Amino acid sequence: MTSPAYGSTLPWAEPPWYTGRPSPYYKDSHRRLRDAVRKWCEEYIAPHTEEWVEAGAVPPSIYAECAKAGLLVPIAAGKTIPPQWAKYGIIGGISPEEWDGFHDFVLWDELIRGGSIASLFIGLTVGAPPLLKFASTQLQEKIFPEILSGEKRICLAVTEPSAGSDVRNLTTTAEKTADGKHYIVNGEKKWITNGMFSDYFMTAVRTGGEGAEGISMLLIPRSEGLRTRPVPVIAGPLSATTYVTFEDVKVPVEYLIGAEGRGFAQTMVNFNHERLWITFQALRGCRTAIHDAFQWALKREAFGKTLIEQPVVRYKFGNMGRQIDALQAWTEQIIYELENLSDADGARLLGGTTALLKVEGGLVCKYVAEECLKIMGGLGLTKTGQGARIEAFYRGVPSFVVPGGSEDVMIDLGVREALKLSRQAEKARAKI
Ligand SMILES: Cc1cc2nc3c(=O)[nH]c(=O)nc-3n(C[C@H](O)[C@H](O)[C@H](O)COP(=O)(O)OP(=O)(O)OC[C@H]3O[C@@H](n4cnc5c(N)ncnc54)[C@H](O)[C@@H]3O)c2cc1C
Structure with missing residues (x-):
């Protein structure tokens, strides 16, 4: 029923x-x-x-x-x-x-x-x-x-002007004071969403030597020496994208997250949910756009009939619909799998798949935004009125493609993880 x-x-x-x-x-x-x-x-x-x-x-x-x-x-x-x-x-x-x-x-x-x-x-x-x-x-x-309780706000600060995809090479330092009671933080972070209005910065810092093993996660309260300024981005100002500067910021050692040297692994675990969550956003963005394009196509007339009566326009809707529902089905499958795996197994088995899902989300958004914009005609380029949501969506698509792991890097990660699992399965079979 x-x-x-x-x-x-x-x-x-x-x-x-x-x-x-x-x-x-x-x-x-x-x-x-x-x-x-x-x-x-x-x-x-x-x-x-x-x-x-x-x-x-x-x-x-x-x-x-x-x-x-x-x-x-x-x-x-x-x-x-x-x-x-x-x-x-x-x-x-x-x-x-x-x-x-x-x-x-x-x-x-x-x-x-x-x-x-x-x-x-x-x-x-x-x-x-x-x-x-x-x-x-x-x-x-x-x-x-x-x-x-909403009294204070938090953000995540990993990316730096010189280290984005390459998290292993970040340079913001946190050095312990002689009495071992504080870290002194120096460095810069860029494109930090919500940074302008945050009170706490969950920050990836270097507490040790080079590479991933030298990275730790430190919660840094807004305090003396921490400065923020806005970074204007394509999707507009509401997400308050921020440049953060740390100059001799003093942070109690109790604000270290877990143990020193665990920051890289913690960042990677965090990325899995972030990538899934970006796909959630991509999906609803597509649905809102197709809704507005349908409303328009049903009433706009050109060459003596409504747009929806044109086979070429119906072809566009069919191609958008199949991609949106396929993305929905894949997303639901991954949510189901994560529900039925431990956190550790979920990260191990689905890290690469989640990266590829995020890529698919970005690709479907690019397709849908462009097709909807064309269906709207001039309205699709107009910031007010019936095409406004599609205009904003079209502008916002890169926000699904680069943040949280850039498309090319995610495709490469997806393949490397798939190969790793394949080799592990082969080894396990050889033992039987
Ligand atoms: C609007 C916005 C919001 C953001 N919010 C946050 C936030 O809240 N917190 C935070 O920490 N960060 C945030 N970021 C940063 C974001 O995660 C990085 O921009 C992203 O990871 C890419 O890093 P990058 O800009 O340094 O590009 P780079 O790492 O310099 O890469 C540039 C390009 O080079 C190519 N490339 C690089 N390496 C490879 C590779 N190994 N294989 C194939 N191709 C490669 C890719 O095409 C990539 O897009 C945000 C960014 C933006 C734009």
């Missing part, structure tokens, strides 16, 4: 399970979450989006509203919510026991549909996991109440 359609009834504008088709992945709690996030975004965000884009920032008071609504806990946690976080509230009344990777997907799908608000949380979703997975209990107990 099928259930009634939810949301838009236009083809591919919503994920297949919203249309009433059966799926093994989604239960009542996923539907509750979807309804709650959509309602919240429509009430608090949709009416203000244009005004915030115009002003170049989301007002800080909105962040407190997000905390009150129960958005910050799941955004910081990703696919598993610690039971002790229930006291901060979870949107839709979902319990930590119910929460899984598909809730994470639904949450981001709806937040991205909601518009400008999603860029407020990027720092939290990539900066909080190292604290949750690897930090001491004392540090977690100090920092999480501040960031889950």
Whole structure:
């Protein structure tokens, strides 16, 4: 039996399970979450989006509203919510026991549909996991109440002007003071999302010698010697992309995440969720664009008929639809696999696959953005009116392609990881 359609009834504008088709992945709690996030975004965000884009920032008071609504806990946690976080509230009344990777997907799908608000949380979703997975209990107990209540904000600072894809060669140093009580940090980080309004910087620093083994993760509070300035980027100012300078910044040694020398491995673990999460965003970006293009194609007339009556236009929609739904199916498969593997096995078996999924997300976005823009004609290049979301999506596509691991680097990683697993399987078989 099928259930009634939810949301838009236009083809591919919503994920297949919203249309009433059966799926093994989604239960009542996923539907509750979807309804709650959509309602919240429509009430608090949709009416203000244009005004915030115009002003170049989301007002800080909105962040407190997000905390009150129960958005910050799941955004910081990703696919598993610690039971002790229930006291901060979870949107839709979902319990930590119910929460899984598909809730994470639904949450981001709806937040991205909601518009400008999603860029407020990027720092939290990539900066909080190292604290949750690897930090001491004392540090977690100090920092999480501040960031889950919305009082303070966090971001992730790995990339430097001279080291992006090549994380192993980062140069920001953290040297211990003679009394062993502090690190003194010097260096620079670039393209740090949400840095302008962050209070904490989850930072990859060099505490040892050259290469990956010399890298550690240090939580650096905004303090004397830490300066931030905006870096204007293609997708606009709402994500507050930042250049960060550290000049003799003094950080207590208790702010080290895990042990010295573990920072590279911690960064790599963090990337797997980040890449999956970028694909969540890519998918909803495509669905929003195809929705707006369909609305237009059904009413715009050229050469005596509507655009949708032109076979060439239908061909474009068919090609977009098959790619979007294929990306959805692959994403769901990976979420399912991660749900059924330990964290360690998930990272070992799916690191390369997740990198390739992110590449696919970027490629589908490029295709969909270009086709939708052409369907809109001049409106697709116009920042206001019926083509505005497609114009913004087209401009934003590179944000799915470079951050979180650049396309070429990800393809290469995907192949190297696949070969590694193949050789391991061969060795294991030889032992039998
Ligand atoms: C809008 C935005 C937001 C960002 N947010 C954050 C953030 O919050 N925190 C953070 O730490 N970083 C952030 N970044 C940084 C981002 O992760 C890096 O820009 C990205 O990893 C690429 O690094 P790079 O810019 O130094 O490019 P490089 O490493 O210099 O690479 C440039 C190009 O060279 C090619 N290339 C390089 N190496 C290889 C290889 N081994 N194989 C094949 N091709 C290769 C690729 O085509 C690549 O795109 C952000 C970047 C942007 C633009």
